[in-house]
Amino acid sequence: MTAPMELAGGKILAGVEDGVGRVVFNQPEKRNAMSVDMWAGMGEALDRFAEDGAVRCVVLQGAGDKAFVSGADISQFEKNRADADAQREYDRLTSAGRAKLAAFRKPVVAQIRGFCMGGGLGIAMSADIRVASDDSQFGIPAAKLGIAYGFDMVRALVDLVGPAHAHMILMTGDRFPAAEAERIGLVNRVVPAAELEGAVAKLAATMAANAPLSLSTNKLTVKAVLRDREDRDMATLRDAMAACFNSADYREGRRAFMEKRRPVFNGA
Structure with a gap:
């Protein structure tokens, strides 16, 4: 990987290797809990990856193996989330990073090892694919803190696991293991911890070799399917699909298929 950029005072690391951008949440002494400045740092990393044509997909991961x-950095709660007014300000300060992750056009994979809790699970759910180690633990402990999560995060949870499992997760606040997360559809795949890095690298390499316009259009369409009908921008979807069929990459894909070789896509 290229020498990583240090953002948010070094608590966010970002680098690129072989078409794959990596964002590392780098606060291992606090189990990579998200501080306010880390949200801004993640957003800055995503902005750079969005503009870099060499980046075909992005992997999110935590530093270390814990x-x-x-979740959120609870040490900041008294200052930033002490009451409803403070929570609204916290949401304002962190909303840009959340929005950039939600709107990111390229594929995003969450590489999960260890604790994936609360807002951390919210980040993972904003990724397109989640691969977890078998020693990972998941949960949303809102009920044990006396708080509630916002509509977007709860909707993402319900979209993934359905209302019955969402109720169980939210109402108990309990932790549950990776095998259970896979069973209910919260994660795509669980692998032995020693194989996690390699499994995600292989997955990311596969996506990085695929046609970028196809990936971004299919991602856009999946997101539209999950929206209410009146919120779907069908004109944008039609334009994106037409761009795929008119692209040099589509011509390259057809030629490569006929010539029985691997295609080389350039995103145009």
Whole structure:
């Protein structure tokens, strides 16, 4: 990987290797809990990856082997989330990073090891694909803190696991293991911890070799399917699909298929 950029005072690391951008949540002494400045740092990393044509997909991961992201940095709660007014300001300060992740056009994979809790699970759910180690733990402990999560995060949870499992997760606040997360559809795949890095690298390499316009259009369409009908921008979807069929990459894909070789896509 290229020498990583240090953002948010070094608590976010970002680098690129072989078409794959990586964002590392780098606060292992706090199990990679997300501080306010880390949200801004993640957003800055995503902005750079969005503009870099060499980046075909992005992997999110936590530093070390104890946590992906264990949630929000509770040490900041008294200052930033002490009451409803403070929570609204916290949402304002962190909303840009959340929005950039939600709107990111390229594929995003969450590489999960260890604790993936609360807001950390929210980050993972904003990824397109989640691959977890078999020693990972998941949960949303809102009920044990006396707080509630916002509509977007709860909707994402319900979209993935359905209302019955969402109720169980939210109402108990309990942790549950990776095998259970896979069973209910919260994660795509669980692998032995020693194989996690390689499994995600292989997955990311596969996506990085595929046609970028196809990936971004299919991602856009999946997101539209999950929206209410009146919120779907069908004109944008039609334009994106037409761009795929008119692209040099589509011509390259057809030629490569006929010539029995691997295609080389350039995103145009």
